Amino acid sequence: MTKADIVTRISEKLGIEKGDVQATVESFMDEVKASLENGDNVYLRGFGSFIIKTRAEKTGRNISKNTTIKIPAHNIPAFKPAKVFVEGVKSNVDVK
Secondary structure, eight states: OOHHHHHHHHHHHHTOOHHHHHHHHHHHHHHHHHHHHTTOOEEETTTEEEEEEEEOOEEEEETTTTEEEEEOOEEEEEEEEOHHHHHHHHHHSOOO
């Protein structure tokens, strides 16, 4: 499912113009990104949490030059689904 599909479905369900739904979805994503960039997690009860995870410093390899490189510690955004979300997917989606 793409962002355009989400906008279309919400527009059809609620009877709102696609342009308004598009602006709302874009605004939501901008707010989540801005919050994470400011170091704040986003908690959506019943859906999940957008959190910041810290990756420790580690040693990697540059295989083309056959050398080791140091990968510094860094933060990455992550999504942790809510328990009800996980249970819904487990019970409704067949294992492939």
